[in-house]
Amino acid sequence: MQGRQVNQIIQALKDKGLRVTPQRFAVYANLLNRMDHPTAEDILSELNQNAPISSQATVYSSLQALADVGLVREVLLEAGVCRYDANMQPHHHFRCRCCGRIEDIAWDQIQGITLSGFRRGLQVEAYEVTVQGTCDCCQEAR
Amino acid sequence: MQGRQVNQIIQALKDKGLRVTPQRFAVYANLLNRMDHPTAEDILSELNQNAPISSQATVYSSLQALADVGLVREVLLEAGVCRYDANMQPHHHFRCRCCGRIEDIAWDQIQGITLSGFRRGLQVEAYEVTVQGTCDCCQEAR
DNA sequence: CTTTGTGCAAACGATTTGCAGGATG
């Protein structure tokens, strides 16, 4: 990790009014550097792979704090599984039904969605498309 | 509930190769007659409101059996909450951030989605739009 | 020095499981 990135992370936490602790830093940095959408358990085990960095309870509370201030968001694609994503740009998700892999879909790769006036009375604040299918790897493997 | 509907439900279960038991029937009938998207607990308590109809374990296993054969589907809109829906027609969902109410959005009320070729390699099997916002009631209530 | 975060272990809520008896086809 570059020094610049370290400072950016620290600044982002401070800007949101969160104290910078080694654990919170580690959770956020880990999430920023992953392209998969890990669960709390995934993050915990990766953090503590070599040296003990954080306890389970702290990973959960860090994730909640990060989500509360909008640095991180929950991704719900499977029953009973809560994943996290540090990419706060609006985007969509693809999930492979075969291997469970989750991939981001850039916002402008799905076009032409017309929501306005689809039901008078509902005030839309956000939306997202969830795509289910089969990824390249799983198609090859038959 | 009309006699015709009863027979339709029984036939649907048989067609899918499921045995018709009072509990399974009750779970599916309840889900078909509700417009909200209840959790397993919601269904359990409504079923047993007057007389004891089914145990907790049986509601869970009925829902799983129904989902496995495609008579019912899971709806995931909140972390840690698994809801069920007997409406198998493709449709979208709206969720009110204020009161948590979930409303179906008919498929053709959101138009112009272009998925084809958004990333070569991914084979699309299904997709759905999830809309978050504020419903009429909550806007009035300020 | 005040406030907030951490770690531990116990508590919790939702879902699953093992198993003996009962109902379905």
Next chain:
DNA sequence: CATCCTGCAAATCGTTTGCACAAAG
């Protein structure tokens, strides 16, 4: 009458909580 389902209670899984101590600003 073989198979599958139900109910009960115990087990499990992910997440949350209470509390004493430690660290951040």
